Amino acid sequence: MQRRMEELRKKPELPELLLQQLSSQPESPDSKEQLQQALDARAQLGTCVEQLKDLLKSLQVERDQHAENLKGENAIWHWKMQQMSEQMCKLREDRGHSMSQVQELETSVAKLRNQLAVPPPQEPPAGPSEVEPRLQAKAEQLQKELETLAGRLRAGFRTMQLWNRTFKEQLAEMQDSFVRLSNKNVVTTDMLQVHQYVEKGLAKKLSQLQKLRELKSPEA
Template identity: 60%
Template sequence: MWPQPRLPPRPAMSEETRQSKLAAAKKKLREYQQRNSPGVPTGAKKKKKIKNGSNPETATSGGCHSPEDIQDILKVLVSDLNRSNGVALPPLDKWKTPKDNAATLQPSDDTVLPGGVPSPGASLTSMAASQNHDADNVPNLMDETKTFSSTESLRQLSQQLNGLVCESATCVNGEGPASSANLKDLESRYQQLAVALDSSYVTNKQLNITIEKLKQQNQEITDQLEEEKKECHQKQGALREQLQVHIQTIGILVSEKAELQTALAHTQHAARQKEGESEDLASRLQYSRRRVGELERALSAVSTQQKKADRYNKELTKERDALRLELYKNTQSNEDLKQEKSELEEKLRVLVTEKAGMQLNLEELQKKLEMTELLLQQFSSRCEAPDANQQLQQAMEERAQLEAHLGQVMESVRQLQMERDKYAENLKGESAMWRQRMQQMSEQVHTLREEKECSMSRVQELETSLAELRNQM
């Protein structure tokens, strides 16, 4: 929700009192204008002044209005301006011109006093006319202050007020130069009034802007409220329609309830008639239920046994498949081993032939060695045979090489024979083990098949007996 717009403060003075004060001010201004009209001679004023010289206050009151009357008029105007602009201005009592009892009025021209100050006869008439015009338009002062477009009009008003106060001061004191300090004070005072009026105009302008914004917000809020009211009316219409539909459905349900109550009474009467028959049927049904319960328990026991047998059969089939797979792998490995065995046997034959050849070579070498030994013995006594020594050295080296090669060949032959014997033993043991396991698995499968056939026959018998009991029921 938008905040509620704040209304401007009401004026402290009511309209009737303000109108009465303005009327009194107009009357005093007219009297002041009539008494200061050009038809009154200056000499008469001088005579009155001289005649009543001992009391200048009475002379002033006889020739023109006292400053208090002018101050009252100015107070009314300033108070009206204060109320219209919303700015509190200080009172004018502090700037009242003190009365000079020793001052005397110097005779001079009708229009100008000494020091260049205009006389009350000439300038006060125009000021009174302007003040009379302002006093006539004081009720519309609220509207005029809003239409000021610049500070020039406010300054003109302050200058007119300054002239009016100056004229009243010269009328009271009798000379212009003596009251120059008071005039300066009044000028500063009215300059302050002009500044205050400027600020009040700015504040009025800002307040008008805020009022317009608040009006727009209020209008938006009212439009929103109207839309919400319309939506509420639409929702209320839809709810009313739904309520009518619910009322109609309630009526239909009430009528259906009455019909159902009558039908219920008929059915209750028929139910009472059927109670005797139902008791007999209930006893028969109870017996048949007991029998069915027994058969179902037996059937459940058989079914659990069958499920266990099926589960065990599945496990055995899985083990059989695993064993078959393992047997296949073992047969493959056996074939690989046989192939390796044949290869090793072939290598062994080659080695045996090489061994035989080496033995022949060895025999030949032994013969050569014996020959060399004989030759060595023959030529041992001779020192002049360097060729025989060289041949003997070569024969010894060849013999050592042949012996080393022969040792390697014999070692490899021995290792091959050991590996062949080991592979043969492993193959014999694994083949015997797999044959035994296959025989056990085949026996278990045979027993499981027999148990399955027995359980299937038992289940068929139970199902036939259960069907007969249901037909009897």
């Protein structure tokens, strides 16, 4: 498409140059050659105009498609960020709950240890000494769960940052592509206007030559 645009961009020079030549040439008794040149230039320019119209249409379709893709990617990113934020909130809640349980168990274990450290007046019951290992094991289990949750939370933050950075790069690339397509659209529109302007000039010159030929026909 880029090569096609470059080719079409060069084509206005020929019709304009030919139009200048036709306008600057003095009227000759036989204007058949000028008339044929004008007809050929007009046919060539008509082909260029149609090609430019097709190119402009395809660029507009491509630009609209990029705009839709950009809109879709933006919606997907917002959805992913929402899901990730909800997961982060859930992990924070679980972590806070586990920390509270660990603190409660550690407090209970500390109280039992203080009670066992003081010699009782009589033989202590077997209950407290059996409860402490269970509480300690539960506290250690919750501590491991807490560490696991903390690891998941850190991993979740890293994943969110990676998604965010990747999406921003993709979004910037799509926006650049959209801008390039918009610029191509403007260039193609300008080229089309130039061709149409030259085409009108050739049509005017052609009309003048045809009238001149009609006037000279009776004399022949």
